[in-house]
Amino acid sequence: MSLAPRAVLVHRRTELTELLARHGTLGQAEFFLATRGRSLDDVVEQDAAVRRALAEVSAAVPWDWRRGSVERADLARFLFTPEDVVLVVGQDGLVANVAKYLTGQPVVGITPGSPGVLVRHPASATPDLVRSLDSVERRTMVRLSADDGQTLLALNEIYLGHPGHQTARYRLGPERQASSGILVGTGTGATGWCRSVWQERHSALRLPAAGERRLVWFVREAWPSPDTGTSLTEGELTTAPLTVTVESDHLTAFGDGLESDAVTLTRGQSVTFRPAERAFHLVR
Incomplete structure (x- = not known):
């Protein structure tokens, strides 16, 4: 009996998450951003957009598939398997970061904002994309x-x-x-x-x-x-x-x-x- 596919959600920590890890509170993060002429509201909205995309992509995974998740910082320690379908939510660079760890598994690039070269699709397209895994571009490395x-x-x-x-x-x-x-x-x-x-x-x-x-x-x-x-x-x-x-x-x-x-x-x-x-x- 063959194993069901495993959807592996690849993402990276948002700027807001990194700011809170460094400064401790939203107030301190807001002060830090203000000294650089930036608004906390923009960072909070970017964080919310990523979280919405992650939730929508996760909800679109077929119910009978297995699931996994890995942050960019942990890619070198994550064990990908031949049955994996890799769902990358983020920017183009995140797709490039995961490429070296794969051996032919299909990769779906999902953007939480503006489309890129490798992350072309909105989260709402995930159901269609996971049904068309045979339609792939073979890119040279x-x-x-x-x-x-x-x-x-x-x-x-x-x-x-x-x-x-x-x-x-x-x-x-x-x-x-x-x-x-x-x-x-x-x-x-x-x-x-x-x-x-x-x-x-x-x-x-x-x-x-x-x-x-x-x-x-x-x-x-x-x-x-x-x-x-x-x-x-x-x-x-x-x-x-x-x-x-x-x-x-x-x-x-x-x-x-x-x-x-x-x-x-x-x-x-x-x-x-x-x-x-x-x-x-x-x-x-």
Whole structure:
């Protein structure tokens, strides 16, 4: 007998919850916000909108499904199973945060406010969405593999650079470089950080589509010196990987902005970037 699906509700603490944890009372939170020209009413309304969306999504889960819930801070300790249907209530970044922990489970993006790229649907659409789980977008992810077995997956992009945002030194193919780091992104990431770099430098590269099995990479602020070059600053990845050899004492790599979940690399180590075999499944 197969197990019933499990609806896993993914959310993060609201700003109001974090303010109360830090300041203790609504009055102190209100005073803190006022010193920054902000109103407590706006924060309370945002909190109420999230709570309404969470309640509506939870009520829409079929009665015979199993249920689970996890906050963003606990994602690394949560055990997802093959039968899970992941219901993300929040902003686009929360969808990216959960992507690396999944192995093909369908993900429904629900917004408590304005729609985004990944959280397109209002909570009221949940009943229809959980009945159309076969209608998914397969989105390409990026994978970093280090020569010591460490790996990293990301839905938007992986950044490799110095942990203190100082000069990163490495060998990129045949060229030694000194720069602010390397950014390797997907079609999903092409709407964010990668697009910012691409646009600023007026790059002629074609950014990938979300489902396209192609990545783009950019070297950030490379500069020349007697022993470092700048001839390799952007490109694309399809089948052949991008290989980087560390020449700083320490470099770090993290995905989708999560610096707390990073891979640490030391001098002489090599890493490769390539499109991940695992795809992210976003319910339409």
